[in-house]
Amino acid sequence: MSELAGVSGADPAANYPLNCWYVAADSAEIGAGLLARTLLGRPVVLYRQRSGAVAALDDRCPHRSFPLSQGTVSDDQVVCGYHGMTFAADGRCVRVPSQQNVPYDARVTSFPVREEKPFVWLWLGDPGRAAFADPPALPWLQDERWTTFGETFQVEANYMLLHENALDLTHFPYVHPESSPVGYLKTPPQLQIEVSETSVSYHRDFAPGRLVGWQAETTGLSSDREYAQRESGTFVSPALHVDRMHVFPDGNGSGPYDKILTRAFTPLSTDRTAVFWQVSRNYLTDRPEVSEQLRAVHRRTLHADKRVLEAIQARVGTGPQRAEFNVTADLAALRAHRIVAEMLEQERGHRYLPAGARLRA
Amino acid sequence: MSELAGVSGADPAANYPLNCWYVAADSAEIGAGLLARTLLGRPVVLYRQRSGAVAALDDRCPHRSFPLSQGTVSDDQVVCGYHGMTFAADGRCVRVPSQQNVPYDARVTSFPVREEKPFVWLWLGDPGRAAFADPPALPWLQDERWTTFGETFQVEANYMLLHENALDLTHFPYVHPESSPVGYLKTPPQLQIEVSETSVSYHRDFAPGRLVGWQAETTGLSSDREYAQRESGTFVSPALHVDRMHVFPDGNGSGPYDKILTRAFTPLSTDRTAVFWQVSRNYLTDRPEVSEQLRAVHRRTLHADKRVLEAIQARVGTGPQRAEFNVTADLAALRAHRIVAEMLEQERGHRYLPAGARLRA
């Protein structure tokens, strides 16, 4: 109980590892034009080359700091809108219009990009390490046995508040009373946790019970029968959380109705996070009206969480510390905080102490 | 003349003593629901228990920092809106819905409260010292021989600017020319000052003169005769200023028409102050139209002062120092600054230096 979970977004010291793939954009956002986006506090400009490959550059001309995103693209090169300095997709300056030669070594920082639809992943850390890491595999997003839809929104809160929220669903009866699975309305079953060096997963098995309204409606299952359910979630990396909800129609654990909520959490700054979310299901996959029902349910819960997390961020921004005690339901979140702290320590060469870490010994 | 009066609101170091009763709310503001209020820079949640007693807690759940004021009250206990952590009026955590037991010593800070209608007083300092101090006695607010009315408003200025303004009325001819007593329109009579260790009082005796329009109207006295007047004021504590205006109808000092302006100044932050004001009188007490006339007069003067003090606060926020010289009329305010400086020194164990204190030796 004495361990500290909180990471204050009020602390200007960024608490996100740089050596990590983060989702920078939805594939559909990037066309032939220049897309400006600030992530991890860094302004970046993204564009798609004629080959289809996405390029990402620092959104600041190294000559006089005009945002490159306010320039133009020509022949897969970015032309600055102030003096016409021109940069290739790898960052090299290839033209200075007012003179014949280009200064030696003039370049803008370029960043490794990996596109796995519908996500465009970006690496802002040590570029040499990007080659040894892959963005997380999310095969259900392309698998035709699954149906997927998604959206994007922003939360004015530190990204670790979103991970905490995703890793502990005991807030459901309080924040989402109308959509809370029945199993949460009394003391929920014990949390089961599995950890690896870089991830943490949990699950809870609910004893058979009736489905709540939206569950019956979107699965086509009976609202009069009782079904076992399992809820599970994984902190895959600082950039990604994956949730699954399984309903066992025959009560014996085989052939479940599975719904996956994939959420990329991208810290835009220390107190703002973009959420790229996708909902996938392996049942009633040819029923668009089910997608629309599920979309409404998830929008409602995600926006209720947003309201809670923004209120916490506002409070943390003024108060002295954040987490004075923890409970059993916090175990997965505490483990995620430890993983992030170790990534930050490795990156920075010193121990990262979350705000308030010495609150209780 | 060389002593420095000013305390800069631009300095983030708070200049309000914590060991002091401050008015947190008007009694009527606190019902069965949760009232959120930030005072002395600290978010607090207030509510009234079934017994009628007011409770005050830190407005931050010690578990994950969600504002308790966004939760609910149930059986005199506050239920957090995030995970349902439940706290008694004394701050003790009494329930964690996701598990059977409550972590040892889990609690939220609670604050001493004293209600003396119409004011709810709060003590944010050392709780052990609250028992040895009482909120100031203001008997006229409950005495049926007096009639009282009041309002609340905010000023975007440090609370000491409000005390300075209240302790030196020589600004009347400039800020309130239309409602200034006649005695101020020429050089005002000498200021008489009495000090104790923790308070400072002043008065001025005006030679007999005619009443200005609003005085004649609200007292029913003749506008053709001359009356002696005395104006007096007291810095009771950092939280309270009391002003009195006496008109002597028979010219010999007995049986005066007394009007008391009671002002609680509550620092919400270093540059914002709540003013809870009450006007009481011992004459024409059964005439509601007199209350409405006086309300209009005081609203006008208080809001003219607000405009002045906010302009000063804005200027102090950018300028290098505040008070380069003082005059005789500042003596009461200088003494109040010294009292506050001594309270701060005692509280913090070191000498408090107001901004610009070394301006002139």
Place this chain on the structure above:
Amino acid sequence: MSELAGVSGADPAANYPLNCWYVAADSAEIGAGLLARTLLGRPVVLYRQRSGAVAALDDRCPHRSFPLSQGTVSDDQVVCGYHGMTFAADGRCVRVPSQQNVPYDARVTSFPVREEKPFVWLWLGDPGRAAFADPPALPWLQDERWTTFGETFQVEANYMLLHENALDLTHFPYVHPESSPVGYLKTPPQLQIEVSETSVSYHRDFAPGRLVGWQAETTGLSSDREYAQRESGTFVSPALHVDRMHVFPDGNGSGPYDKILTRAFTPLSTDRTAVFWQVSRNYLTDRPEVSEQLRAVHRRTLHADKRVLEAIQARVGTGPQRAEFNVTADLAALRAHRIVAEMLEQERGHRYLPAGARLRA
């Protein structure tokens, strides 16, 4: 190429010399009332005395910091709107209404002012040095052989970004493609630079070519013939840039059509600059419609530059440094940066290092 040009407006350390005449206002702005203006981060109040002379005082009453500009003028003296403290044009306190005497040495800071229509120049530095410096002579502004018009606007950017922009016109084809002289549309001719200890001038000679539309229209010259042109500019002081455009109608350099753009850059703060601009010409001086055509051209270019510079300021405010490489076209701007750095060093007694100055050795 390794020298650093940039001065970050994000750095709260002001990068403007104080010992310099800056334009505070247009003559027409100052009448009998009080004009409040903040320049070099300092609030100043300006007013015109009955003699016609302009006075300038700190816009803060030294007694309790109320802005003097919210008071009144009476007999060439400023009366504070709080307690009526009264100050002469030289800053001396001449009256304290609540007492007979005035505290010894009570005064508000006054500043040297010089009016050379249409500009009112102000000196905020060491007043003893003001007597040994004159505002720059701008004779064409009063010379009746020239016609002049002008306007004022503000740019949310550090004033040195405006100087850089004025000292390097190779941005014309990118920022002002529609009004760019023909000579800039290919690689421009070599920049010629002349420096003195406190100023830097440049010029470029364009080989004969056709005039662009607005040039032909506003000179009455043929759009079918070719004319030699010279563009020149001078960084006169941190407060002033003067640009000239010469068109040689007979091709041999005599009797040019001259147009002068006089720009006073007044830093209001580190990230905001007022621009007082005047356009003068020595041709078609009796044709008001030419003034209106030129006004439209200059408004368009000045506002296009404003947009660029504000985007840079916003980027510099978040990024780590500003100028990673320079090119030949930057030589005049680099020299201006050096002049300012030397002025600052002299003023402050230590070496001024622009933000990012150690970026590349």
